Amino acid sequence: MSPSPLSRLQTSRRGLLAAGGALAATGLAGCGASGRKDVTFYQSKREIFDHIKMLLAELDAAQPQYRYVHDVASNLSAGFARRNPPDVALQNYNLEMSRFRERGGLSDLSDMEEASRIRDDIKDLADWYPPYPGRTSVLPWSVAGAAVIYNRAIFDEHGLSVPTTWSEFTALCTELQDAGVTPIYGTFADAWTLNQGMFDYTLGGMIDVRTFYEQVTEIGEEVGPNAEHSFSKDWQEPIARMLELLPFHQDDAPARTYNEGNTAMANGEAAMLLQGPWALPEIAKAETGAEMGMFPLPVTEDPADLKIRVNIDLALWIPEAADQPEGARELVKFFMQPEVQDTYNVDFLYLGTTKDAPPATDPRIVEMQSYYDEARYYMGASQFIPNTIPWANYLQAIVFGEKPETMLARLDSDWASLAYRA
Amino acid sequence: MSETTSTPPRASTPQRSSAPPPKESPNSPKIDPIYYFFLFPALLAFTLAITVPAIVGFGYSFTNSIGFGDWEFTGIRNYIAVFRDEGIVGAYLFTLGFALVTVIITNAIAFFLALGLTARIRFQRTLRTVFVLPMVISGIIIAYVFKFLFSNTVPAIAQTLGIDALSQSILANENLAWIALVIVHAWSTIPPALLIYIAGLVTVPEEVYEAASIDGASPASKLWHITLPLVSGYVVINTILGFKGYLNAYDIVVGLTDGGPGVATRTVAMSIIRGFEGGDFGYQMANAAVFFVISIIIAIFQLRLTRGKASFGS
Known part of the structure; x- marks a missing residue:
């Protein structure tokens, strides 16, 4: 070994000692002086x-x-x-x-x-x-009160008003598509955005989230195709409805991420984004002046069913x-x-x-x-599945074309396994 | 490592040969206690930071602990559940397949790069530096850079060139995302393998090649009959270290695909860590214990397979 690294080592050690001393001194001072x-x-x-x-x-x-x-x-x-x-x-x-x-x-x-x-x-x-x-x-x-974020200018331009039923909503999307506007901007590459957006909004709008989880927690190990309640059974219909939203997204949605979604909204590339209020300041950061609003996603034909997602x-x-x-x-x-x-x-x-x-x-x-004051809200259904079950990934697989029954059966068995070892 | 090799790695470190290690010399009566003194801190740190927690964790694998608060013994329930868990079994299969493919690709590329970089070529030093650079970048940064390339740059280029197959990000394709992982892991782990191969290749004495040339050996047969056998020890090292590294793949996977799309690229290390975060401490401890045993079995298998056949230079 040449002498230079050694001497460097010595200097650094000396430096370290000095730094340590200084640190100790300030630490003591911070404690003693102020009390x-x-x-x-x-x-x-x-x-x-x-x-x-x-x-x-x-x-x-x-x-x-x-x-x-x-x-x-x-x-x-x-x-x-x-x-x-x-x-x-x-x-x-x-x-x-x-x-x-x-x-x-x-x-x-x-x-x-x-x-x-x-x-x-x-x-x-x-x-x-x-x-x-x-x-x-x-x-x-x-x-946080989350719902569908929409671009007010695009809605005004096409003479659209906030929809209150599922058929109004799909009609609105079709109208936008016919006019060459992407109705919903998808950020499927970030699986959590699927959970928080299309999944939670559809589930929350169609089933009673709290009661459902009380039921499957009660059933525990027995959750599965033969149980009275299970993910495969109770979620089948909402998931099918959720998948009806897919054609209203832009083509490259599977590769886009959360941040890209915010930028796209700010630039008016799409009319809607299924995100929470945390995305609004991010959209504003682009300083395009695009004005946003929010409305709950209607998933049934009854306006009385409208609810927002809170957490x-x-x-x-x-x-x-x-x-x-x-x-x-x-x-x-x-x-x-x-x-x-x-x-x-x-x-x-x-x-x-x-x-x-x-x-x-x-x-x-x-x-x-x-909606918040009238307690017309639900907590996201995705928020009750422990991290140990990669539900966001299962959901992403469904959105990318996997059969919902396969992934829901897997969720059933994961849930049962969790109850088994608890 | 030395017990698996036919010759000690003497040749690879000629500069230090002036001080013979006392352990190997049969007539040195006493071992200087200073050696134990050198070993002790590392041993202590290893025991406290790795061995003890591992044993404690193994104990927790028989409980329903969430890593905090009260827990109960649940016997081998966690282990039964691990083997029944489709997600975990899937993660094992994926991780093993991924590690196998990556270790082969990485070693093939690193070996041929090393051949090139030890030959008499121009800009040898500069090129070596260039090829080793990926080693200094942290995995998560590499992952984010490549994520951008795969989801934006590659599709944009493909669209311009009219290649339909690549005009959608391969990260969003369940059947292709693993290829992205292999590419990025290879890119970032070729440098260490390359360095080991370069170190190995320089130990092969020039005379052997000269003799072979006189006998009329072709470059290909020189590579096959001289170079490869003489550096086989380095191949073993690289394969074992590489395989072990890929089995533990975590940071690049999280940054690049996050186990997706769907669960297509979920690795074992990822399920273990995600489980911990999700309060599934006892269960994932059982998973980790199973993973540990499997890793050991693979390592033993690799060592058996190469025992007595590895060589470190002449």
């Missing part, structure tokens, strides 16, 4: 980092006791497994999250005044996933194992202030969760509010 306790706050929704950072800075300045550390990258499952979860979190509430709650990992917040301000139907929405008995473990903070975009929770439960509660109180919570929901196009939350006024989502 604040560190509270770890987990929040991993990328689009809102800057906004959250600003709120945390505000909270830090408002009180002398705690310093809030913004954790954006830790693995939550690993944190819970090591009994070292964050102190508090503001996170998407889904099936994977609900496991921590179901097994008692989240603390009871029912004594907080903030908990009583949440709409009862929205509290109940959190309980579509298995709750932990006797606890209010999560405070829903924002709700708890963000919820606040504090783990049982939090080191700083008091500091965590301070944060919850801060985030639940109307000026903080409502501002977020208005700015980021979500729906409020409290009884006194102002209704949405942004023209892009304004049509969602009445």
